[in-house]
Amino acid sequence: MTSSNYATPFLVRLFRSLDTLIALRYSTNYLSSLVRFSTVSKQVLNLNLEVLCTIKSIYPESYDIARAGDDITIDVFCEESADRSEERVRLIQKIEKRQQIFRAKLEEWTAKGCPITFKLDSEQKHQASPKKISKIIKPKNSRTKYEFHERQVLSDLPLLERIKLKQASKKVNNLSDNKQEPLESKLIPIYNVIYEQSPKFNSSKTVSLSVTRLQQLVRDSMKLPVSETDVRRVLFLLAEKLGLRLTVIGETQILKIPQLNRNEDLAKLGSRQVGLVE
Secondary structure, eight states: OOTTSSOHHHHHHHHHHHHHHHHHHHHHOTTSOOEEHHHHTTTSTTOOHHHHHHHHHHOTTSEEEEEETTEEEEEEOOSSGGGHHHHHHHGGGSHHHHHHHHHHHHHHHHHTTOOOOOOOOOHHHHHHHHHHHHHHOOTTOOOOHHHHHHHHHHHHSOHHHHHHHHHHHHHHHHHHHTTTHHHHHHHHHHHHHHHHHSOOSSOOOOEEEEHHHHHHHHHHHOSSOOOHHHHHHHHHHHHHHHTOEEEEETTEEEEEEOOOOHHHHHHHTTOSOTTOOO
């Protein structure tokens, strides 16, 4: 590949778009943080596998990229897996710094003749293993050795201990299933705060507010206590659901608020308050 394949401004803009989108997904979809190429390629204009491999070749520490069946996962690059969750949260704060690093590495990469040093494993390698496994699978018996071993261990426990273990397991599962429910319950109250700040009377202007300022407005207006982390996550979720623009200026995240159509927005958010205006 030569430098004529992709112009520098194109690669810089595309990297920023991809970085911002992934950072937003980490902020809003924290229960399932894996970002899949099949999803982001539909949202980032001109993103394809060739461009993704080009970005990774320019900036090896940008992402961890790997095949996952018929898809590809894109995760934050991290040398220590134990720190990955923290790096995901911090990604949105590092967009400007990463942009500067990408520009510097792009210049170095161009000077070297634009070598493509990163290539994804071929699909054939990933398909070979399941074919071998399918020969030894016995369809008549779907119980694995793991399942049998787990039941054997449970059967060796006293009855009271087995009951306690089942109750604890059920409690953990319920907490996992309901983890996002508190955020959903805050969507409408926080939307109301944004709506109050939006321009009115058929105005074509937009109101720019920092996420920090919006956090303060939300906390001042809500009767129940709400953490800054929850407010930030809901703001990003609202931006994603309603198509609001989030930009980064320096280290400050700015939400661009246009004139809002309350009824349409509440319908998108699945609220029963459609038709009511506070």
